[in-house]
Amino acid sequence: MDFINFIGFLAAAGTTVAFIPQVIRSVKTKSTKDISLVMYSLFCIGISLWIIYGIFLNSQPIILANSITLLLAITVLITKFRYG
């Protein structure tokens, strides 16, 4: 893996892993009132479009990173629906 791809890999890992502490916080505190429902709805739509884009480009990294991000973002969205 060359240096540029390594930066891209780190970038994808960072913006994906970032959602794990939010999932943990929302599940643990059962409190999500400060989280924007519109943000996570738009974000899930955007991430789904990234996955479709990755499928068109046949890019495994785009598909993989965004699939994990989508799962995490959907989890936050579910806690938002559940705890308000």
Added chain:
Amino acid sequence: MDFINFIGFLAAAGTTVAFIPQVIRSVKTKSTKDISLVMYSLFCIGISLWIIYGIFLNSQPIILANSITLLLAITVLITKFRYG
């Protein structure tokens, strides 16, 4: 612009614009306790790496979309530091 690039453009717009309602909510309510500080810290680092990646690839769309996302995510981070 072909169809695949159009999907990519929509995807980038979605995951960028998504943060606007969160910024509005946090600024308006002055309440950010349910938002994870670790999430937004990691996310800002990840997005900064995407911008560096875009500079290496000389990709205007990656640089532009992620620069706007970074500004919005930093704004959420500032409200988090301010309102706790």
